[in-house]
Structure formats: C-alpha cells, structure tokens
Amino acid sequence: MNKKKALMNxxxxxVTVGILYLIFQRFDIGSDDIIKAFQHQPGWFAAAALMQAGAILFSIxxxxxxxxxQGLRVPFGHAVRTFMVGRFLGTFTPTGVGLEAYKAWDIARYTGKAEASVSVVLIEKLIGTFFSLGLLVxxxxxxxAAAIDNRALMIFGSFFGVLLVIALILLFQPGLFRLLLRFNFPGKGKIExxxxxxVAAFTVYNQRKGSLLGAVALGFGVYLFWFLTYYMNSLALGANLSxxxxxxxxPLTQIATMLPISIAGVGLREGAFMALLQALGTLAADAPKDVAxxxxxxxxxxxxxxxxxxxxxAVIFLTRRTDYKAQMAQMKAER
Known part of the structure; x- marks a missing residue:
C-alpha cells in the first residue's frame, strides 16, 4: 500500500470515528442506551433483511x-450468483466499486462480449444515480426548504436538476452529446x-427504449426497498419514525453515503440521517439520549x-466454478 492510499484510509x-464521536457527545449516548435500543423488538431485523433482499432482487x-x-442473454440464476459475489467483493472496496467491476468482468467472460458488458454496468450506474436517485432528491x-439556506438549496437543486436533464438526454437523445464534440473547449481531449x-452505449437502446424505461422503474424499486430497510430497523429499535x-x-441520506470520505459510508450515514430528521423537526435537538x-x-x-x-x-465465491469453458465454446459455435 503506497503512502497516499494509506493516508486516504x-x-x-x-472522518468515520469523528462523526460518530460527535453524535455520541451531542446526545450523551451511552452503552446502556445502545443495549436498550437493541432490546426493543429485535424481530423486526428479520423484516429489514427481507427488505434488503428486495433491494437486491430489484437490482438484479x-x-x-x-x-x-444489449443482446446479452444471461440466465437468472447465473445473474444472481454473479451479483451476490460482486456484493461480497464490494464490501472491501470504496463505494462498492468491486460489485460493478466483478459484474462487468464475469459477464464479459460468460458472453465473450467485454465492451457490451462494461457498457451495461456504466448505463446502470448512470440510470440509478443520475435519474432514479436524482429525481427522488x-x-x-x-x-x-425551511432548514436550508435558500442559496444552498438553489445550488443543490440545480446540480441535481442538471444531472436529471443529462440523464433524460442520454435516455432519449444520446446523439445530442456528440454535438459538444464539434466545439473546441478546455479538457475536450480528456472527455472525448x-x-x-x-453515447455509443446508450445509442444501442434507441430501438429498445422499453429496456431503459424498465430499468428506471426498477431503480425506484431498489431505493424503495433500501428505505424500507431503514424503516424496519426503526421498528426494531424503537425509533418511532413514520x-x-x-x-x-x-434520498439525501443515500447521497451522503456515496461520498468517498468515510469507511463504507459509516458515520456519514448516521450523521446525514439524524441531521435531516432534525431539519424535518422529527428529532428534537434536545431529544432524550435513548431516542437519539x-x-x-x-x-x-x-x-x-x-x-x-x-x-x-462469500459462500458462492468459495464454491463457484467460473471457467465457463462449455459456455464459451457454445458462444463461439453460435457466431
């Protein structure tokens, strides 16, 4: 590990420890409060796991x-196994990049179409973050609005509005971005x-817009189940949240966890969640420490x-065979 990477870690x-420390200090939370929360109705954690499984299913x-x-025919069972291995590997990488990398690598080997496999992962990320999550934000x-400075609100809203417009253009008129490349501007060589x-990846879907719209709809389902996981946790812990x-x-909590400045979003998730609830007036500044x-x-x-x-x-990763020799031979025979 080089010095720069070690310093970043x-x-x-x-950041993770600092935010959690501030939360504990701000609300005077002690170990007894933690234990009391877990003793409330822990059976709801099973429901939380089911909601998380729902998010996984919609993602797959x-x-x-x-x-x-993209014309890549992958059996459902194979997709499930690949996705779960990717999630396991993503546990150890920033912002879950291991999941996306493994998905692209595995399907490239399975289908023999590396470029299309990578394109799908890229499009999925753009749809999920730029469109589905951006619209929810x-x-x-x-x-x-009452808790955030109007100028900050305008800047934040404009930023996600631009992302949404970009996503809409990519979804329905990706060729418009090629017009940008007709002009000379700083940094053109880097983005060309x-x-x-x-643009080429999205253009493939020009005659298959149903696939893109279906992916967008499923993206909303992914986030709904993520948020339901929070809700089930709140029932388990007695947080009294509707x-x-x-x-x-x-949505804003989810955005906070994507910032690559903490360990797996820990600290950012808690800080954003509590700050936003305070902004809503749900969590009082002087809330009892057990509630906090x-x-x-x-x-x-x-x-x-x-x-x-x-x-x-992890279990699939340790037991799965991924030589795909028979599959690759079949693919070659079909070409």
Missing amino acids: LLKVA LRWLVLLNG LITLPYF KPLERI LLEVLKVG ASVMLTASMVYFVSISLNLIG
Missing part, C-alpha cells in the same frame, strides 16, 4: 433488463473518448443488515 477512519432485475437490451428537497463510449419521514430523508441512540442505530444497522447478506456471496 487514515482520513476515512478519522434491473441489470438483467439492461443486459437483454429533487422530489424530497422542498421538505427541507469516455463521452463517445457513453414511513413517510424515512422516505423524506432517505435508536435513531442513530436505525441508520447504522442498514449497513450491518446489508453486509450480513453479503455472506451469501
């Missing part, structure tokens, strides 16, 4: 829809090839529920 640890279905749109942002690759409150703060502990753990347990399901991927 130390900074992430510092979204991926399959996009694969089919814009829908929920007005709920925080990646932009061409993105489903509507969780849905309001969910329950709310904090509602966010924390999303991570632990998620990685508990990753153990399935």
Whole structure:
C-alpha cells in the first residue's frame, strides 16, 4: 500500500470515528442506551433483511433488463450468483466499486462480449444515480426548504436538476452529446473518448427504449426497498419514525453515503440521517439520549443488515466454478 492510499484510509477512519464521536457527545449516548435500543423488538431485523433482499432482487432485475437490451442473454440464476459475489467483493472496496467491476468482468467472460458488458454496468450506474436517485432528491428537497439556506438549496437543486436533464438526454437523445464534440473547449481531449463510449452505449437502446424505461422503474424499486430497510430497523429499535419521514430523508441520506470520505459510508450515514430528521423537526435537538441512540442505530444497522447478506456471496465465491469453458465454446459455435 503506497503512502497516499494509506493516508486516504487514515482520513476515512478519522472522518468515520469523528462523526460518530460527535453524535455520541451531542446526545450523551451511552452503552446502556445502545443495549436498550437493541432490546426493543429485535424481530423486526428479520423484516429489514427481507427488505434488503428486495433491494437486491430489484437490482438484479434491473441489470438483467439492461443486459437483454444489449443482446446479452444471461440466465437468472447465473445473474444472481454473479451479483451476490460482486456484493461480497464490494464490501472491501470504496463505494462498492468491486460489485460493478466483478459484474462487468464475469459477464464479459460468460458472453465473450467485454465492451457490451462494461457498457451495461456504466448505463446502470448512470440510470440509478443520475435519474432514479436524482429525481427522488429533487422530489424530497422542498421538505427541507425551511432548514436550508435558500442559496444552498438553489445550488443543490440545480446540480441535481442538471444531472436529471443529462440523464433524460442520454435516455432519449444520446446523439445530442456528440454535438459538444464539434466545439473546441478546455479538457475536450480528456472527455472525448469516455463521452463517445457513453453515447455509443446508450445509442444501442434507441430501438429498445422499453429496456431503459424498465430499468428506471426498477431503480425506484431498489431505493424503495433500501428505505424500507431503514424503516424496519426503526421498528426494531424503537425509533418511532413514520414511513413517510424515512422516505423524506432517505434520498439525501443515500447521497451522503456515496461520498468517498468515510469507511463504507459509516458515520456519514448516521450523521446525514439524524441531521435531516432534525431539519424535518422529527428529532428534537434536545431529544432524550435513548431516542437519539435508536435513531442513530436505525441508520447504522442498514449497513450491518446489508453486509450480513453479503455472506451469501462469500459462500458462492468459495464454491463457484467460473471457467465457463462449455459456455464459451457454445458462444463461439453460435457466431
């Protein structure tokens, strides 16, 4: 590990520990409050795991829809195994990049079409973040208008509005981005090839817009089940949150966890979740420490529920054969 990477990891640890320390200090949370929260109704954690499984299922279905749109026929069972192994590997990589990398690598080997496999992963990421999550952020942002400075709100809203417009163009008129390349501008050389690759990937779906729209719809399902995981955790821990409150703060909390400045989003998730609930007026600044502990753990347990399901991927990873010799021979024969 080089010095730069080691320093970045130390900074992430510092951010994670620092935010959690501030939360504990701010609400005077102690070990007794943690224990009390876990003793509330722990049976709801099973429901949280089911919600997380629902998010996984919708993610796999979204991926399959996009694969089919590229003409890549992958059996459902194979997609499930690949996805779960990718989730397991993603546990140890920043922002889950291991999941996307493994998906692209495995399907490239399985189908013999590396470029199409990588394109699908790229498109899925753009649809999931730029469109589905971006739209949810814009829908929920007005709920925080009273608590956020108007200028900051305008900047934040404009940023996600631009992302949404970009996503809409990519979905329905990707060729418009080629017009940009007719002009000379600073940094053109750096973005020309990646932009061409993105446009080419989306252009494949010009005659298969149903695949893109289906992927967008499934993307909303992914996030709904993620937010339901929070809600089930809140029932288990006695946080007294309504489903509507969780849905309001969910999108912005999800954005916070994507910032690569903490360990797996830990600390950022809790800090954003609690700050947003305070902005809504749901969590009082002087909330009892046992209530604050329950709310904090509602966010924390999303991570632990998620990685508990990753153990399935670990088992598959250790037992799966991935030489694909028979499959690759069949692919060659069909060409």
